[in-house]
Amino acid sequence: MTAVPSGGFRAPKGIPEYVGPEFTTVRDTLVREADRAGYAHIELPVFEETALYARGVGESTDVVSKEMYSFDDRGGRSVTLRPEGTAGVVRSVIEHGLDRGGLPVKLRYAGPFFRYERPQAGRFRQLQQVGVEAIGVDDPALDAEVLAVADAGFRALGLRGYRLEITSLGDASTRPQYRAELTRFLEKLDLDEATRERARINPLRVLDDKRPEVREQLTDAPLMVDHLSDEAAAHHAAVKRHLDDLGVAHVENPWMVRGLDYYTKTTFEFVHDGLGSQSGIGGGGRYDGLMAELGGRPLSGVGFGIGVDRTLLACRVEEAGLDTAARVEVFGVPLGEAARDRLVGIVGALRRAGIRADLAYGSRGLKGAMKAADRSGARFALVLGERDLEAGEIQLKDLADGSQTAIALDGAAAAVDRAVHGD
Template sequence: MNLRAPRGTRDILPPASEVWNYVESKIKEIYKKRNFKEIRTPLFEETELFVRGVGGTTDIVEKEMYTFNDKGGRSITLRPEGTAPVVRSYLEHKLYGQSQPFKLFYFGPMFRYERPQAGRYRQHYQTGVEVIGGDTPFIDAEVITLGIDILREFKMEDWVLHLNSIGCRKCRPVFIEELKSFFKKEPVCGECSERIDRNPLRVLDCKNKECADIKQKAPRIIDFLCPTCSEHFSEVQELLEEREIPFSIDPTLVRGLDYYTRTAFEIKTRELGAQDTVLGGGRYDGLAEELGGPRAPGMGFGMGLDRFILMFEKKQMELSGNDPLDVYLVAIGGKPVQKESWKKLNMIRRAGFSADMDLLMRSPKNQMKAANRIGARFTVIIGENELEQGVVQLKDMDEGTQNEIEIDQLIQVLKKKTGEVK
């Protein structure tokens, strides 16, 4: 067969999928402890949402979206990111009419037509949070510290928090004009010279060498902040200091769109070799209005899970993703024994234990091998003799014992041994 997963996608198989489950459930636990609630939005949206919500001059919208017309002739896009759909949902369901702020988290695949490389996929997985309906510095600090808490929970210590404020609709236009006239006098790269007028903030994002040096000398937005933005930014910093979270102010960290405002941040790490962003986000006080809703300031982050999980493989970290099975059942004999074992399997599962048996009905030797490989705490062996006498052999791997017990007593004994019943 020469059918393969499409370029830039992949299958996540066991045991890797166990690691994924473990990482996702642990992050979910961290969210829930901070009173974040899950939101699930569709995998595709109307294209217009991303053109307005991410911005027509971004790489995402210009080059990277999976956009197609459906059979009804609507322009549909596979979601390339998580924030615009969440804000769309917040507005559609008038969540602003309920008690604020809304603290939401999401998990799921995102789609971008990018050049595939190690740890970057066209279908990649993200988790993120959005706090919508408030613009206090406490919300910014809550979101940023949550990101740090996730890294710490996974024992990642080698990170740097980059922080910036990109101002608001009042103070940023002055800065943008200043930036435009600065870059026009400098030898920026070809791509950038085209976008200076449309979106000069994107030059600060440019990865080309000739622009890297220039942007170090460029005017800095923090020198242009209005008093309100300036106060907001210093309060965010104070709150981070109170939590003893180190950060470095990075004037080139921008999100080049009008409705992104004030706080922008990225957490970078060297855990994968070259320094790379593991988690990033910021404040988007103008986004809800851009989408046609009332003012609803928000703040959030997104975190790519593919690279995050790759880090564990790289460090060969032991993640106890694999919950061992309680019981593996071995049936030694013909059809009657097999059928009886099948019934007992059901009984054991109904009592609340995780349990499995050999559905291929292989030889006793191969079943015992499977039991060892699976590493269940208990192996229950039923043979023809046992069936006649109404007993089973119970092997306890933790204690290294094997005992014959009455079949009617099996559940009681299992419960006693696992401490469910004293």
């Protein structure tokens, strides 16, 4: 990274900044697909009381136990910068009784989340997510819809090099027995102390260890998908059938685990292979117990979170979805002060007409101003000098083919409007 002069400020560690249109293009494309499926916008607090996450996300998760930005506010209340979105959405649904109307409640959100982690490629302390939640209906078709919305977002960006991995984490009726069986299996393995500790906290977590020596030992591990209740198994089969109907490609990955405790039944992750270690560009699943856990009615929900930062990285890797739109459509090139004064008014009129326009400020030479026009991405340059002022004209130059025509100064904005919109 570049050196900063002593005394210079820099952004806090692990916090990315976005300059230019790429970030919003990715974020808004993902959001648009949720809008199409009828998800309403919800704007949530960026911090909540700490207990919400401790209870909702789960004390045993790494996110809660060692990655939260928690602090006491001036009133002595412990608050936490939101590490994920689902707990906040569920809290809001309960608090405002949104689940008393028609179900499911379908909401989508976008914004920054915070986790105190060691930064890495695709891993930030302030991460941007787009997410949806559909609460109140336990229907496998809804799981499939959520997955289809995420998939449509990635495809709308032109992404192709990702896959959807899916599995079921079962429900409360058989998970405890499975968990006990897995624990007995893991106890027989040759594992280091840190991994044993993880197994004690949550044995499922060990299943997706990436180290080859651990993976080898896990090939015969009991899997949740083989221990599903009849209901969970039927749900899982139905989700996959709906995905096939929707044309959403997916692969079963029975070793996949989510790091957040609230997931049940359907869980999934979108994986991109071009990103190095942090390959998950989105993930989520169904949560049967979260509403009740947070004091609401015992309703099931399903949702996803997509990492906008990682999706942006994936777009760069695939060179997809990031056609940089021109900053403006028309660029004014004045020669001299009188021309500049007149162009300021014309550019203003163009903007009022809904045309994106800019002009060369300062005292640049003609050549420099033309260069600026070129860099702006504008299709047209409006060149105005003394000669034109005397003739009552302005030069409209098509920067794509170099052709130039004189148009009357009076009503120039309307003429430019016609040229921009194709005659």
